[in-house]
Amino acid sequence: MQISLTINGKSYSQEVEPRTSLAHFLRDTLDLTGTHIGCDTSSCGACTVLLDGKAVKSCTVLAVQADGSEITTIEGMANGDQLHPIQEAFQENHGLQCGFCTPGMVMTAADILANNPNPSEADIRHGLEGNFCRCTGYHNIVKSIQHAAEKMNS
């Protein structure tokens, strides 16, 4: 099937198999490999992207369902060499170790902060419920998002 969508501000028109997930479409067809796949059950959140501004797990969205939508992936967060404040906060607070869950964490953080610019620690932890990290114990991820909130509010 033919789909048209905007990804990180760029328009794409592509032929896809109906069974192709958005995650595989991004990775395999468009070489946007920053979106990672860590599970088969929508549990780990490594594949999180923004679809029309809302965080979704791209492994459980079919590419055809994204037809006509606007997608932001991790590759679309920085402005050239200028990292997004959330990315900066992750760097400054050691919010990542192996980096594999990181794109999903950053995209989820963007969604959390878009809905609630002043989240409490509990709000952040609750908002991260759909994302696994096995390296950081979440400690510095939560700190990063707290710091990002400060940055984005100032």
Added chain:
Amino acid sequence: MENYIGKPIKRREDTRFLKGAGRYTDDIKLPHMAHVAFVRSPYAHAKILNIDTTAAAQAEGVIAIYTGADECGNFGVPCGWQVNFKNGDTMREPQHPLLAKEKVRHVGEAVAVVVAETQALARDAAELVEVEYEELPAVTNPKDAMQPGAPLVHDQWPDNAAFDWCIGNDRAEVEKALENAYHVTELEFINNRLAPNAIEPRSYIADYNVNDDKWTLYTSTQNPHLIRLLLCAFTLGLPEHKVRVVSYDVGGGFGSKIYHYTEEALVTWLSRQVGRPVKWTADRSEAFMTDAHGRDHVVKSKMGFDKDGKIVAHLTDEYCAMGAYLSTFAPAIPTYLHGTLFQGLYTTPLIHLNVVAPFTHTVPVDAYRGAGRPEATYLIERLISKAAIEMNMDPAEIRFKNFIPPFDGINQPGYQTQVALQYDSGNYAAALEKALEAAGYENFRKEQEEARQNGKLLGLGISTWIEGCGIAPSAVVGALGARAGLYEVGHVRVQPTGKVTVYTGTHSHGQGHETTFAQFVADKLGIPIEDVDIEHGDTNEVAFGMGTYGSRSLAVGGSAIVKSIDKVLEKGARIAAHKLEAAVEDLEYGDGKWTVKGTDKSISFGDVALTAYVPHDYPQGEEPGLDFSSFYDPVNFTFPFGAHICIVEVDADTGKVTIKRFITVDDVGNIINPMIVDGQIHGGVVQGIGQALLEEVAYDEGGQMITGSYMDYAMPRADDVPFIETHNTVTPCPHNPLGVKGAGEAGTIGATPAVVNAVIDALAHLGVRDIQMPLTPQRVWKAMQNNN
């Protein structure tokens, strides 16, 4: 001068990860790449009666299909450690074929492999492979596996034991001391089986180039050189000099990516068969069914005390699962990485551990973060806390009574344990004192009592821990059965412009070596950190290496780099002396330059480097270049230690455990980057909490894994844990040049018993003395009812 060591320098690797530009294996796409899917056994134990690939072979996009009856079925992956029976009999070592032949021995074992144009087409075709099985009875619990009449995993041996091993003092002597002890604390439990669950699933791409007759294997491994060695020398018999193994970015390992897996070898073999690059990436279900698991010990322990609470003897018998085959380091985990830590931090005079290690119809078990040492710490720390309750003593006080006194390994000798090892340096009481202070221990009992009056169940759990890392002196591990040396390689290449490239045989998959290693290299050379680059993960770039596990990278790999830096500075001094027309003895090195002592005559590191590569005005007989590689084989293990305190609240109605505070005091020797060390502790602690409260790989009676997805296997999520309060004491390692001990596993080792001790403390007044991990609300609630 130290500009970088000890400072929380921000990680240089972060930019690529944050921009989604990491290079994980599955991100790599090669021209004409084909894809692999496996046909895996749905049974834990079955005879393979027939495999029909006819329909699959005709499916769209299929390139080839192989089964165990093909040539690849003759190859098997080796085991890297031999642990013999205590009576001297040789370890039983079954072949671990790349594809099962005749029989399958665990759910998920591969019986056939399909190569196709895309991953989806390969999976479609794999579903068309028809396999006829005759299901057989299975055994998954290691103790059950040793009962008479238990189903045999390997028919060629009369029972399931891979080995039956012991360590420590004479058993009869230990038993006698227990008989005469004032008090004996007993504990029987299962150290629950865990799935490591790196978030990046394993992934391999093999690329055979027929024109060069060379292979490149891109692999998600913690140790690329070790994989190349095993692949070439043992599994496939390939020429090692024609095989390049590359492991760029790896999305977490925790032990599970140390091992040489069947899929990795098979993909390598397939690439030559089909003449194309071949890729396989596990999905999460495959990861649960095929990544080596951790723990799985059935434990029975006795610890004897005198009337003052001093430990007089410790006797433990364990059944430790090996799984269906022997994974790369499996035999070492419940033995030399476990029994050798039975001294703990205490002066226990008599210790005996017996380990029976049976084959079971499960995924192989091998090192998972901590590897044998969390299991040792858990049982020692549960025993001593249980003893404190039974003897009406304070859990801190009983530990202080038993601690080995402080020793620095220089002025005081190392501490010789009853279980083979000699601890390097330690001050164990200091760590616990600091943790107690941070926790506000003095006031806690009052708070606990007040909370109880208000119907709240608060508990505080202490654990103190020690581990052996910096793995390891090759001769020692060789004597203990290792089939490899465990030194490390560090190569320092000073470029003509004075920039420095360091090649390390260790591998970073989250640990931040690109930053930490650059910090001490820059300081030792007195140059800006921006002038130092750290390379790892490509066997064509790095001379050799044993990789990263057992918290060894800085202690062993860092030491190898320091050796090469010393050689650079030694040769540099000779070049500098020539240029400054002075004697080498009259020079001193600092701030990136050699200076003639007492003068302002100096030459910079960069000028010496340039001279070494443009040797026009040069010392006679000196070779050009400034480039040194070193092997470092440690003289001893390193022994980090610490004290963890967990404070929990147990919901009186539901049994749900909430962690209110978690305090760590870890002594990992000197610290190069405190930010990174704290990060390692945070992650380790949460994995330890996971084992205590949430995680368990469960099999049903037929050997089906019933926790084979994230919907069924409970990993800690952000709202399951609090912030971790980290502290340190610093007792330098006396035998390596950086004085470092290792921080990767500390959190996991200390955390689990602290959590369980805290829950038992909260419920002790109800008569609860032990609860089987993981401490689910159901189990905690039941324990409260049974004892109320």
